[in-house]
Amino acid sequence: xAVAQRGLRSVEVTDGELVERVLGGDPDAFNALVDRHxxxxxxxxxxxxxxxxxxxxAVQDTFVRAYRAxxxxxxxxxxxxxxxxxxxxxCRTQARRAERRFRLDHAAGERMSGSVMxxxxxxxxxxxxxxxxxxSLPAVQREALLLKHVEELSYEEMAAITGARVSxxxxxVKRALETLSRTLGxxxxxx
Amino acid sequence: MERxxxxxxxxxxQLRGMPGGSAAARARLERALAGTPPPVRTRRVLGLPxxxxxxxxxxxxxxxxxxxxxxxxxxxxxxxxxxxxxxxxRPVQFVLVASDAQSVSLVGDFNDWDPSASxxxxxxxxxWSVVLPLRTGQFTxxxxxxxxxxRADPAALRAAGEDFGRPSSVLLVxxxxx
Numbered sequence: 001x002a003v004a005q006r007g008l009r010s011v012e013v014t015d016g017e018l019v020e021r022v023l024g025g026d027p028d029a030f031n032a033l034v035d036r037h038x039x040x041x042x043x044x045x046x047x048x049x050x051x052x053x054x055x056x057x058a059v060q061d062t063f064v065r066a067y068r069a070x071x072x073x074x075x076x077x078x079x080x081x082x083x084x085x086x087x088x089x090x091c092r093t094q095a096r097r098a099e100r101r102f103r104l105d106h107a108a109g110e111r112m113s114g115s116v117m118x119x120x121x122x123x124x125x126x127x128x129x130x131x132x133x134x135x136s137l138p139a140v141q142r143e144a145l146l147l148k149h150v151e152e153l154s155y156e157e158m159a160a161i162t163g164a165r166v167s168x169x170x171x172x173v174k175r176a177l178e179t180l181s182r183t184l185g186x187x188x189x190x191x
Numbered sequence: 192m193e194r195x196x197x198x199x200x201x202x203x204x205q206l207r208g209m210p211g212g213s214a215a216a217r218a219r220l221e222r223a224l225a226g227t228p229p230p231v232r233t234r235r236v237l238g239l240p241x242x243x244x245x246x247x248x249x250x251x252x253x254x255x256x257x258x259x260x261x262x263x264x265x266x267x268x269x270x271x272x273x274x275x276x277x278x279x280x281r282p283v284q285f286v287l288v289a290s291d292a293q294s295v296s297l298v299g300d301f302n303d304w305d306p307s308a309s310x311x312x313x314x315x316x317x318x319w320s321v322v323l324p325l326r327t328g329q330f331t332x333x334x335x336x337x338x339x340x341x342r343a344d345p346a347a348l349r350a351a352g353e354d355f356g357r358p359s360s361v362l363l364v365x366x367x368x369x
Contacts, residue, residue, distance in 0.1 A: 023232045030224065038217070039209045046210050056216040064223050069303045070230035085304055126205055149195050150206045156339075160306075163333065163341035163357025177196060184202055 015079035022070055030070075034063055037080060040151065041087050047126075047146050048091050050135055058090040065090075084151070085161045088143065095139060133183040137176050140164070144172035145180075280324035283364060285332075287344070290317025292336045297321055299332025299359075306335050325364045333359040 013032070021029035041062060045055035065086050066073075073082060126134075134142055147158045148169070155166045162169065195203050285297050295311040301323065302308035311319035311334075319334075331350045334342045343349055343358035350359040 023230060025229070027224075027229055031221070034220065034224075038220075039212060042212050043207075043210050047206060052210075052213075056213065056219075060216065060220045060223055063220060064227055065303050067224055067227055067230060069305055069308070071232045072302075072305050072308045074307050082305075089304055130202060130205055146206070149203055159339060163335075163359075165340075177199065180199055180202060181196055184199065 019070060019073060019079065022067075030067055033079070037083055038063070040080075041083060044084070044146055044151055045087065045091050045094075047134060047150065048139075048143055049095050050131060054094040054097070055091075058087065058094045061090045062087040078157075081153070081157050081161060084147075084153075088161055091143075092139075130184065133180055136183070137179060141172045141176035141179070144169050145176035148173045149177075280326050281364060282322050283325045283362070284320060284322045285311065285334075285344070286318060286320045287311065287334045287336075287342065288316070288318050289334075289336055289342075292317070292319065294337055295319040296335040296338075297323070297332060298335050299362075300330045301325055301332070306338065325362075327364050330362045330364065331359050332362060333357060 015033060015036070018029045018033050022033075038059065041059045042055060045058045046052060049055050049058065062083060066083055073079070137145065143162065144158065144164070147153050147161065148155070153161070155169055158164075158169050159166050164172075287295055289295055292313075295313075296306040297309040297311060298304045298306055309321055309323060311321040313319050332344070334344065336342055341357050341359070344360035344362075347360035347362060350361050
């Protein structure tokens, strides 16, 4: 890959250095940032929204917005946290659109199988039981659970990203874990 | 890291697996980025972004004119302005009374929820304000107090999407009647 040939994917190059290169007139350096953060962003969007097309759209929107706003990014915060702040907002927007689509489809009498999430995202990535269990969680709990236990962020980072208080986030994660334990435990699923 | 219950270990192993993603989606993203103007570094003078200087000057003028209303109704204020064309902007003043705050930022759709983009200036009596030029349209926004506490605008409409837990408000910037 062209970016790799230029050495921009080296682990020694920090996100902050790549941002400097982009702002210095090297747009290819942003491709290296996309390479580094695309899949984690897609994973979060996919697990949260539950629809691959909507997840991809949310991630694309996130990177385009981040690219436009990169001049305002300050290295005081981790780039990943900054990206996730944008991503969380795009996912919320996409999730609401998906919910509206679901209601419209339902009102029109179309048959929907399973949960609120209408289509499996990235076929084969998650087994149906797990996807259904995730879909059954309230959106705020699903979001907090993914940020904490999949993206492995601290509660302070989560608070900055989501706007919720740390105490509320802890409660959401706790309730989500309880629900998943009841729904999915103790048998292993899809491993 | 705080650990999940043991019985959920296989579940989280699955959840942490990276999705494959699609080549078509990456290609669409690359095309979208190629069609996006390159970012421009925002230079700061005396530690403040240029927008805050412009906003401060406009804000001083508007605060003088709106001081009575501001104290009574701390909210986003879109003062009457003559605007022509879809791309025209109008100055919108955002005000929050927070005497206990050390810093207040305005975050919203218009600045990609970037806390560093639109800091508010502190005035007398703990009145924080900033003026932003905004295009016509509907925006969702919130105040970030001391970098951690999100507050909705107490005098504006609350955003409907608070199911995610962040208090936020809605601002409608209408085109001025000409």
